[in-house]
């Protein structure tokens with residue numbers, strides 16, 4: 001029987017948090033698009049108060065401390081993954097806490113299934129894979145280098161741009177002085193205006209941490225004001241980009257090498273946002289405007305787009321996946337520019353995988369559209385990793401993946 005180590009970070013229970021739970025947004029890597037599972041995410045009240053404040057009062061963006069554990073997984077996700085893995089072998093739970101290296105060394109599983117997001121710094125997602133490599137234990141998903149590269153949205157875009165993969169022009173701003181250079185037109189970016197808006201965000205966060213409507217920048221003054229608040233709150237450089245005004249998609253990818261496939265594309269319908277909203281899938285859309293009594297029906301999967309555009313998106317996504325060294329699975333965000341050409345927004349080699357379809361987690365959603373159950377998605381990721389590393393696991397899913405677009 002294959003011994004499968006399962007590495008994860010579990011969100012602390014409400015009682016373990018030192019601050020009032022009502023101050024914290026909830027969520028996994030990719031927040032559910034409904035609030036139906038609020039209790040499971042250790043939060044008793046919506047994050048709307050916090051986020052509403054962040055829109056109304058420029059100084060109060062959601063701080064890094066508020067959403068420190070936002071990318072960790074809840075018990076439902078962890079149990080669901082463990083259940084799925086249980087069909088393929090004996091599952092050894094290896095919570096990625098202080099004792100992880102000792103537990104891994106003592107248990108020496110045949111392979112580790114990794115969904116651990118880590119906690120500190122831009123290398124946080126690389127910690128578990130690096131420890132696995134240190135002990136010579138094969139693991140699922142991307143390697144430490146790719147995980148760190150993709151977490152740093154600026155370095156990712158540099159790599160893509162170097163290889164001619166379309167991504168919006170950008171500049172990094174680590175200080176107020178850097179922001180001033182942008183306001184003076186001394187970078188590759190246009191001076192922000194209504195006609196040439198910019199978009200800014202913390203350079204190595206996810207789950208829309210620090211991404212609200214205020215990050216849509218149409219003046220030098222707004223760039224300085226929002227930029228200063230984000231620099232203070234997140235203690236990391238900002239990525240400033242030209243705003244991509246077109247449609248948005250997120251694309252699941254499964255597999256390796258020439259067998260890697262793009263799952264049915266998830267499209268976002270920004271027409272479902274409140275009137276006048278900036279057309280982005282940011283903090284408000286993920287955490288405020290989506291309510292059980294009035295769910296935001298923002299996703300369409302497969303996206304209803306012309307065949308030529310679908311092929312173009314798939315091509316740019318697969319190129320990105322291979323170029324950055326993604327393995328086994330990933331979720332890649334794409335937006336169209338004013339001319340309708342797909343551009344890479346960011347790459348998630350540790351994708352969100354909430355099990356409840358009501359949570360609208362995009363990779364499981366795309367897998368379902370391809371005819372794969374949640375369990376099959378998890379099992380596919382493991383079997384891809386096993387095939388790559390020469391580990392034997394029973395073949396539970398011999399069926400060829402038919403992508404229905």
Ligand SMILES: Nc1ncnc2c1ncn2[C@@H]1O[C@H](COP(=O)(O)OP(=O)(O)OP(=O)(O)O)[C@@H](O)[C@H]1O
Pocket residue numbers: 029030031168199201205206207208209211241242243244245248279280281282333335345346348
């Ligand atoms: N250059 C851009 N032009 C237009 N919109 C953008 C741009 N960059 C980001 N956005 C918007 O902001 C959203 C969040 O950005 P991004 O995907 O980088 O953040 P994230 O927090 O890492 O997302 P996730 O929840 O997928 O981890 C995007 O889905 C998109 O709607």
Ligand SMILES: [Mg+2]
Pocket residue numbers: 333346
């Ligand atoms: Mg994203």
